[in-house]
Amino acid sequence: MASRPVAVSAAIxxxxxxLALVLGPVVAVLTRAGGWGTLGPGDWQALxxxxxxxxxxxxFSVVLAIPVARALARRRFVGRGLLISLLGAPFxxxxxxAVLGLxxxxxxxxxxxxxxxxxxxxxxxxxxLHGVVLAHVFFNLxxxxxxxxxxxxxxxxxxxxxxxxxxxxxxxMFRTLEAPMLLRIAPGAFAVIFVICLSSFAVALTLGxxxxxxxxxxxxxxxxxxxxxxxxAALLSVIQLCLALAAGLVALRLGTGGGFGAGLDRxxxxxDGRVGLPRIMDAAWIALAxxxxxxxxxxxxxxxxxxxxxxxxxxxxxxxNSLTVALASTLLCLAWALPLSTRxxxxxxxxxxxxxxLVLGTGLFLIVRPFANPLSLALPVTTLVNALVALPFALxxxxxxxxAVRADYARLAMALGLTPLAWLRLVxxxxxxxxxxxxxxxxxxxxxxxxxxxxxxxDPERATLPLQVYRLMGSxxxxxxxxxxxxxxxxxxxxxxxxxxxxxxxxxA
Amino acid sequence: MLTLEKLRYxxxxxxxxxxxxxxxxxxxxxxxxxxxxxSTLLDLVAGFLTPRAGRVLWxxxxxxxxxxxxxxxxMLFQQxxxxxxxxxxxxxxxxxxxxxxxxxxxxxxxxxxxxxRVGLGGLSARKPGALSGGQQSRAALxxxxxxxxxxxxxxxxxxxLGPALKVQMLDLxxxxxxxxxxxxxxxxHDPQDARRFAGETVLVAxxxxxPPVDTQxxxxxxxxxxxxxxxx
Numbered sequence: 001m002a003s004r005p006v007a008v009s010a011a012i013x014x015x016x017x018x019l020a021l022v023l024g025p026v027v028a029v030l031t032r033a034g035g036w037g038t039l040g041p042g043d044w045q046a047l048x049x050x051x052x053x054x055x056x057x058x059x060f061s062v063v064l065a066i067p068v069a070r071a072l073a074r075r076r077f078v079g080r081g082l083l084i085s086l087l088g089a090p091f092x093x094x095x096x097x098a099v100l101g102l103x104x105x106x107x108x109x110x111x112x113x114x115x116x117x118x119x120x121x122x123x124x125x126x127x128x129l130h131g132v133v134l135a136h137v138f139f140n141l142x143x144x145x146x147x148x149x150x151x152x153x154x155x156x157x158x159x160x161x162x163x164x165x166x167x168x169x170x171x172x173m174f175r176t177l178e179a180p181m182l183l184r185i186a187p188g189a190f191a192v193i194f195v196i197c198l199s200s201f202a203v204a205l206t207l208g209x210x211x212x213x214x215x216x217x218x219x220x221x222x223x224x225x226x227x228x229x230x231x232x233a234a235l236l237s238v239i240q241l242c243l244a245l246a247a248g249l250v251a252l253r254l255g256t257g258g259g260f261g262a263g264l265d266r267x268x269x270x271x272d273g274r275v276g277l278p279r280i281m282d283a284a285w286i287a288l289a290x291x292x293x294x295x296x297x298x299x300x301x302x303x304x305x306x307x308x309x310x311x312x313x314x315x316x317x318x319x320x321n322s323l324t325v326a327l328a329s330t331l332l333c334l335a336w337a338l339p340l341s342t343r344x345x346x347x348x349x350x351x352x353x354x355x356x357x358l359v360l361g362t363g364l365f366l367i368v369r370p371f372a373n374p375l376s377l378a379l380p381v382t383t384l385v386n387a388l389v390a391l392p393f394a395l396x397x398x399x400x401x402x403x404a405v406r407a408d409y410a411r412l413a414m415a416l417g418l419t420p421l422a423w424l425r426l427v428x429x430x431x432x433x434x435x436x437x438x439x440x441x442x443x444x445x446x447x448x449x450x451x452x453x454x455x456x457x458x459d460p461e462r463a464t465l466p467l468q469v470y471r472l473m474g475s476x477x478x479x480x481x482x483x484x485x486x487x488x489x490x491x492x493x494x495x496x497x498x499x500x501x502x503x504x505x506x507x508x509a
Numbered sequence: 510m511l512t513l514e515k516l517r518y519x520x521x522x523x524x525x526x527x528x529x530x531x532x533x534x535x536x537x538x539x540x541x542x543x544x545x546x547x548s549t550l551l552d553l554v555a556g557f558l559t560p561r562a563g564r565v566l567w568x569x570x571x572x573x574x575x576x577x578x579x580x581x582x583x584m585l586f587q588q589x590x591x592x593x594x595x596x597x598x599x600x601x602x603x604x605x606x607x608x609x610x611x612x613x614x615x616x617x618x619x620x621x622x623x624x625x626r627v628g629l630g631g632l633s634a635r636k637p638g639a640l641s642g643g644q645q646s647r648a649a650l651x652x653x654x655x656x657x658x659x660x661x662x663x664x665x666x667x668x669x670l671g672p673a674l675k676v677q678m679l680d681l682x683x684x685x686x687x688x689x690x691x692x693x694x695x696x697x698h699d700p701q702d703a704r705r706f707a708g709e710t711v712l713v714a715x716x717x718x719x720p721p722v723d724t725q726x727x728x729x730x731x732x733x734x735x736x737x738x739x740x741x
Contacts, residue, residue, distance in 0.1 A: 408589045411557060417578025422609035430594045 006420040010339040015348045018336065021388065022351050025363020026241065032234040032366055039235060042211050046219040047239065049208075053129060053215070054197040057136035058190045064137065065144035065189070066182065068289045071282035072145070073152035083290060084149070087142035090293075092442060092496050093489070094449025095139075095202035096466045100473070100485045101296025102126065102135055102207075104303055111295070131207035136200065140193045142293065147192075151185035152178075170278070191251035198243055199356045202451040206470065216240045217358045221456055224362060234366070237359040244356055300485055307483025315484045318468035319491065325379055325464060326447040326495060329386040333443045334436065336387065337394040338428070341402035349395040352388035360385050361453035378457035382464065386447040393446075394439040398432065405431045437503015441496035448492040465491065511554070511660060511692060513718070516563035518546075518553060525549050527718035528563075529711065533659060536686065536693045537721055538703035541713035542738045547696045550711075550718050551662050554694065555582045567660070578607065583658040583691075585666035590649035591637040597624060597648050598633040604655040623651040627681060643674045647681070654685055661691045665698070679706050700728060700739065714738065 072084065090098070105111050106126045113123040126134065155177055163173050201217040208214060214222070216236055223233035340348055364381050365374045374381075405428060413423050429436070451466035458467055465488045472481035513527040525546040531537055539547045552558040554565060556577035564573045567581050577584075591600045601620045602612050612620065624633055627647040629640075637645050646667055653661060663682065667675045679695075679702065686693045695706060703710050709721040714734035731739060 409592065411577075411584075411586060412589055412592070414557065414577045415555070415582075415584050416603050417576070417607040418603065419608045422603070422607060426595065426599075426603070426609045427592060 007339065011342065011345060014336050014339045015345065018340075018348055018351065018388065018391070021384065022355050022360065024367060025360050026237075026355060028363040028366040029234040029237045029241075029359060032230055039232070042214070043216075043219055043232070043236060045211060046214045046216050046236075047243075049129070049213060050198060050200075050215045050217075050243070053132050053136070053200070053204075053213075054194045056129075056133045057140060057197045058193040060133065060137045061140040061144045061193050062148075062186050062190045064289075065141055065148050066186070067281070067285045068141070069145045069148035069152055070178070071285045072149055075282050075286065077286075083286070084146075086293065087146050089493075090139045090142050092445035092449065092492055093139075093297075094451070094466055094485075094492050095135075096206065096451050096469045097300055097449070097485045097489045097492075098138055098296060099135060099203065099206045100303075100469070100482060101298075101300040102131075102138060104299035104482075105296050106131075106134065111299070127207055127209075128213050129208075132200070132203055132213060135203045135207055136193075136197050138293070138296065139203075140196065141289070143196075144189045144193060145289070147189040148182070148185055151181045155181055188251070188254040191247070191254045195244065195247045195251045198247055199240070199358075201356075201358060201455075202466075205451070205455065206473070216243065217356060220358045220362055224365065224456055230362075230366065233362050237356075237362050240356050241359055297489075300482065300489060303479075303482040304486025304489070305483075307479045307481070308486060309483070310480045311483050311487065312480070314463070315465070315468050315472075315480070315487070318463040318465045318484075319487060321379060321463065322448050322465040322488075322491065325383050325386065326444045329383045329390070329447040330440050330443045330499075332383065332387040333390045333394050334440060336391055337398050337439065338402075338424075340391075340395060341398045343399070343403075346392070346395045346399055349391045352391050357385050357389055357450075357452040358456065360388065361456045365456065374457055375459045375462070378454060378459070378462045379464075381457060382450070382452075382454045383447075385453045386450050387443070389450075390443040390446050393442055397435050397439045397442070401432055401435045402428070434503045437499050437501070440503070441499035444495040444499055445492040448495055449488065510566075510568055512564075512566040512569075513553070514564045514566060516553060516560050516565065518549060518558060518560045524716050525553075525713070525718065526563075526716065527553075529718065529720040531692060531694075531709075531711075531721060533568075533692050534690050535709060536683070536707045537695070538707035538710045538724060539694060539696045539713060539718075540698065540700065540703050540710060540738075541734075543698060545713045546716070546718065547698075547713050548664050550713055551584070551664050551694060551696055554580075554660070555584045555662050556580045580660075581658050582660040582662055583653045583656040584662040585649055585653065585664065587665050587668060590652070590666065591645060593637050596634050596636055597629070597640075597651075600637070600648065601633075601652050601655055604652050619655065623654045624648070626654060627651045627685075642670055643678070646670065646678050650678075650681060650685055654689070657689055659689070659691050661686055661689070661693045663693065663695045665696050675702075676705070682706075704728060 072080065103110060103126060106124075107113070108123070108125065110126070116123050125131070159177055163177060168176065198215075199217055200215050201221065204213065204215040204218040205221070208218065216239055220233050220236045220240065223229045223236060337349070339345070361381065364384070368374050368377055368381075409427055409431075413427060418427070449466060450464075451470060454464050454467050455470070458464075463471065465484060469481050469484045469488060472478075472484060510533060511531040513529050516525075516527040518525045523546075527550060539550060541547055549558065553560055556572075556575060560573065564571050566572065572580055591597075592603075595603075598617070598620055601623060602616070603609065605616050605619070606612060621630070621633060624630055627650050629644060629647055629651065632640070632644070637648065640648065649666065661682070667678045670678060682693065682695075683706065685691075693707075695702065697703060703724050707724050710724040710727050711721050712719045712727065712732070712735055727735065731741065
C-alpha cells in the first residue's frame, strides 16, 4: 500500500503515546512510593478484603450462571432474544445507577426489607461485604452467563443427537457433554470476573467503606483525597498494579475468547429435560435471573421519574460535563484505535486495561501537580483515562474487521496508488462504519457512567453526572439522586443506541 | 519488452525463478499446477512482491523497486476489484485521481466513455452490489481502460463466472488490450483459456517459470511437467 509507511508511523505514534501515558504515571507513582513501612494495618485489611470480595463475587457469579445459561441454552420462549440482549446491558450500565437500583431493592427501605418487616422477620443491611458482592454479582452474573452460554452453544448439535439416540440418562449426559465444557469455560470466566472485581472502586465507595470493607482502589482514593498521603497512595498503587497484572496474566492464559458473543440467539435442540422437573427448574432459574437483573433497573426508573423534576442547576451542569467528556473521550479512543487495529496494536491497548484507572489518576495527579492545580484538570484527565480504559474494548471490536478490510482491499489500493488520506476517507472509515458505531457507543456509554478518576480530582465546581449522583446520595437527597440516576441511565443507554444506530443506518454492501 | 532477468523469489521452502522476455502487445497465458507460483509471478511483475535476486525491466528500464501504482501494469485480481460501497463512477474515478478528489468534467466524461465501451453505459451511479457478476467484471475492465497501462495482468478474474460468460469476457479483454496495445498476462488453470486466448504460454511448474512457447505447440507435445498437470 502506498499508505503503508504512513499507517506504520501513525501506529507507532499512537502506541508511543499510550505507553507514555500509561507508564509515565506508573513511573511517577513508583518514584514517589517511599519505603514499605508506611503501610498501615488498614491497608493490609484492604488488600485482604479486595481478594476476598473478588473471590466471592467471581464464585457466586459463575456458579449461579451455570443453571441460568443451561436454561437459556435449551429453552425457547417469548422474549428469549431480548433477555439475552439485556444480559449485555450491565456492561454499559453506570455503576452508580446499578447501586441505586440495588439499594432500592435490597436497602434499608428497599422492597426486600419491607417484605421481611411485613412478615415480622428481621431485616438486613446492604452495606459491607455482602453488599459489595451482591453488586458485583449483579454486574457479572450476566457476563458469566453469556460466556457459559457461548460454551453451551458451541457443543456440536450432533453430540446431543448421539446422546439422545443412545438414550443417555441426564446424569450421563452431563458427565459426557456438559461437564467437560464447563471445566473448560468456567475457570476462564471465573478469572475474568475476579480481575474485574479486583479493581472495584465505585461499588466499594458506595456500598463498602469503613475499615472492614475497603478495596485497595478505594484505599488509594482515601489516601489521596482525605489523608493527602501521596507516598502511601503510590505504594498502594504499586500493590494494585501487581495484583491486576498477575491476575490479568492468569486470566489471559485461561482465556475464554470473545465476550461480545455473536450468534447467541441460536438454540440447541435437545431431547432431554423436555417435561417435568427440569422444565420447571429451568423456568424458575430464568425467572429468578430476570427478576434479579430487571427489578433494580425498574426501581431506578420508577423512583427517578418524580425526581427528574427536582434536578437543580448543579445536576444539569454535571450532565453537560459528562456529555462533553464522553464525546471527547470517544473521539480520542477511536483516533487511537484506528491505527492500532492490528494484532500487536491490540496488545498495546491491553496495557490500559492492566493499569487501574485510580493508579493512572494518581500518577497523572503527581505529574501535573508541579505545573498546575490538578483539580482544574479534572475533566481533561477523566477524558484521557476513560479513553484509555475503553481502548481494549474498541480494539476488540474493530480489529477483526479492520484486518479484513486490509486483506480485501490493500492490493487494490496499492494498484491504484490511493493516498493515505483517500484510503482512510474513502475505504477504511466507510467499510468500518458498523464496528466504529458499536465501539463509539460502548466508549461513550462507559465514559458517561464512569465514576473513578473524577472522584479523585473533582472539586465542587467540576462534577460529572455519576459524581453528582454520588454527592446527592451522600447528602441524603435520595429523590434528586434518583432523578439524576435516571438521567444518567438515559444518557448512557441513549449514547450507546445513537452511536450504534448511526453505524448501522444506510449501510449497503 | 518485459524482461524478467535472473529473477528469484523465495519464501520458506518455496522458491520461484524466472529468466524470460515478453514482447509488448502479445497475449500470454500463464498456466501450471496450483501452488506452482502463477500468481506469485504476476505479483512480482505488478510489484506486490519483491524478488530476492534479479531484476524486472520494462523497455530496458529497471522497475524492480518501483511501487505497484508507478509501474506500467494494470491488474485485475481474483476478487475485490471494486470497492463495494462506492458507485461505479467513484470506483473508476479513483483510477484517474488516487487522492479521491473531484473529477473535472472532462474526466467524468472519460469515465462515462469507459463504462459505455464495456457495455455499462448509464450505470455509473450503481454500486457493485447492484450489478451481476459479469457486469462487475466489465466495470473492472473499464477501470483498466482508464488506467491505460501497457501491461495488463489478469489473476483469474473470471474464475467465478460461467463458461459462456467467461468466453465473452476474454473476448472483451482481447478488444480492450488491442485498443491499448497492451501486453496481456493471463493466469489460468484452464488449458482451454490458454488455447483460445493466448498465442504464447508460460508454463510455471516445479519452481520455474519457463520462457514462453507457442501455445499450440506446447499443448500438442506437452513436456513432462505439463503432462502431469493435464493428467495425460
